[in-house]
Amino acid sequence: MATETTGAEAAAHSEGGSLVFHPMDQFIVKPLFGHGDVGLFTITNVTLWLFLAVASVIALMVLGTSKRAIVPGRGQSIAELAYGFVYKMVEDVTGKEGLKYFPYIMTLFMFIVFANFLGLLPKSFTTTSHFAVTVVLALAVFLTVTILGFVKNGTAFLGLFWVSSAPLALRPILAIIELISYFVRPVSHSIRLAGNVMAGHAVIKVFAGFAAVAAISPLSVLAITAIYGLEVLVAFIQAYVFTILTCVYLKDALHPHH
Template sequence: MATETHGAEEGGLVFHPMDQFKIEPAFGDGAIGMFTVTNATVWMALAVVATFALLVLGSSKRAMIPSRMQSVAELAYGFVYKMVEDICGKEGVKYFPYIMTLFMFIVCANFLGLIPTSFTPTSHFAVTVVLALAVFLTVTILGFVKNGAAFLGLFWVSSAPLPLRPVLAIIELISYFVRPVSHSIRLAGNVMAGHAVIKVFAGFAAITVISPVSVVAITAMYGLEVLVSFIQAYVFTILTCVYLKDALHPSH
């Protein structure tokens, strides 16, 4: 604290890139309780509203000559539907509504988080872990419901030599339970890293000498983050489809 104060007094730059990820009450100050409305709550709600507005209100008229919003909604619908059909087959199409909702929530939350002074809920592991665990539990339960004990065939590599199969089964089992960890960290880590880098460049923009370079760097990073926001939603969704395929067809 003394170093930061001394730097500020001498005209130095003091900024904290991770401050943008703090959970704070949305209204007023004070401690955060179980039912406190926070900035994360507000922006997750806005992501839900944006998803509803795009998919429901945007396509409600179903015009022969679609509006821009209807075109985006139809494009998103066709994109995710084809992804589910290609990876999971016709049998997986019945689970399309869940996967579509998951994709749209993540992509809307990511894009809303690019608005200046906004909050990005998908940068928090508390959010992405819940999403990943929901996928993990849904896929696991579905796998046993659809296949019974045959679902355990997912861990038994029948094509491998017999002496190696028990070892591979243990590896496959560990890999399976690591899925929600990697699933959640990949999304939160990439979103958090990009926003932190933008914040660092924005802090240096206050220094006159390097301000032009910093502005160019911010612009480049912002453009990259727009791409990352979509790609991370796509990666999360396509992995969900892969896991769903394993539940529907567990044999190696």
């Protein structure tokens, strides 16, 4: 995984006095059992860590709150904090009308948070660094809010692309820009998450390679520690950004007017 700090893997060997790095090897999808090509039904390292992310969410939100004590334990406290945080976000951005979609948004947030944080464990695999994962999440949001927009508003949903406050001559041009911007949403939504996660993990791997050089090893270890701390923050921020953008898109579907 991304955070493994053994210099032997990040800097495979020294050729002609220069280190050879392979920071992207950590993102290779491999069969979990045996070797060979990855097929449609092959159980891979991605499959394993996706399952662990889902299992972690269930463990916290179901098992952690099963006792429902008046004085909550650690698990219940974390679950309640997460619930309140996302609930307030949905309410603030979409209004009371958007709260009926809270379970879906809460599920998205918790899955991305756990997938990001599990990816910070040594020897693990960061599933949210793969566009195959983030694109599916982004497309699910895009299709959901688009269908919801037409179901709730009919053809009035198209008012989202018509900037009525602009001068009449500019409205057709702005409508085209708004339309393009709308269909770019799933692209930016998915790239933002995967790109940030992938970049941070690759940088950690590069510095891990420098740790094999005795002269700069202490500086490399300090850099790894600092970047790892930053990645912990990024893991939460990217989940938050993905979720709040989902709320913004939901708001547009519920209230499609400029």
